[in-house]
Amino acid sequence: MIEQLSTIFSYEFMRNALLASMWISLACGIVGTLVVLNRIVSLSGGIAHAAYGGVGLAYYLGQDPMLGALLFSTVSALVMGTAHRKSKTGADTLIGVMWSIGMAVGIIFISLTPGYKANLMSYLFGSILAVSSNDLKLMALIAFVVLAFVILSYRSLLAISYDETFSTVRNVQVNLIYLSMLVLIGLTVVVSMRMVGLILVIALLSIPPAVARVFLKDMRGIMLLSFILSAIFCALGLVISFLTNIQTGPVIILLASTAYLISLLVRQLLTAKRQ
16 A cells, blocks of 8 residues: 555656645635634635636636636625625625636637637636645745735734634724635635635635534634645545546545535534433
8 A cells, every 4th residue: 555655656747746735735725714713615616616717818818827716816805794784685696696607718818819728727617736836835835925915914913813703892903804714715726726626625724614613613623624634635545546446536526425424424423422
């Protein structure tokens, strides 16, 4: 088994994919915990799908699609976040509209661009095995930005995640922290789409923290366990996809989903045993 694993990771593209998955797991473990605790999975989904508009526009203009996705995800995060803060009811409609606009704009610009476009499907469904050195640098940078932000703003993030009203009374800059958190979600979405694609990226953001939350209550502990779980799912997904020639992203999500279902079963058994 060990010899087989060493053979698999003897290929440079597999080593790059493994390193990329670790950076992505770090960012998703941290940001995903904030997504789950603040109950903004749907909002994160809107940000993720709006980013595809940036992919299409950047490709049409002959620029790096990752840069376009970064721009669109950041802008959409600020717009949706502001609307969500003002009116949670009306924001649901806006999120759905921007979700649809982003996908539609991306598809239209891609259709208008002449030439071979099959590689753009990787932004929808993921292509971790094709990660470049520039992608690795961007993933590492965003992972460090996420980590630094959480370290510097941990108390504020903890406060708004568990008791927003109390945070407002204590003069915590709730709106600023909230919008900054959404921008981080947008950045994490962009780097994660190389792993699982925009369609499945919300699953990678939400499932590992959801599993961790079944067993832990402390936010720091949830973040750490989410990172570990995400790294395990990604590494196993890489190995399984290599051996079976199945796309990596869906394999990772199926592993994570299975772990979540098992964790719910374990919690029910533990609860029944206590009673």
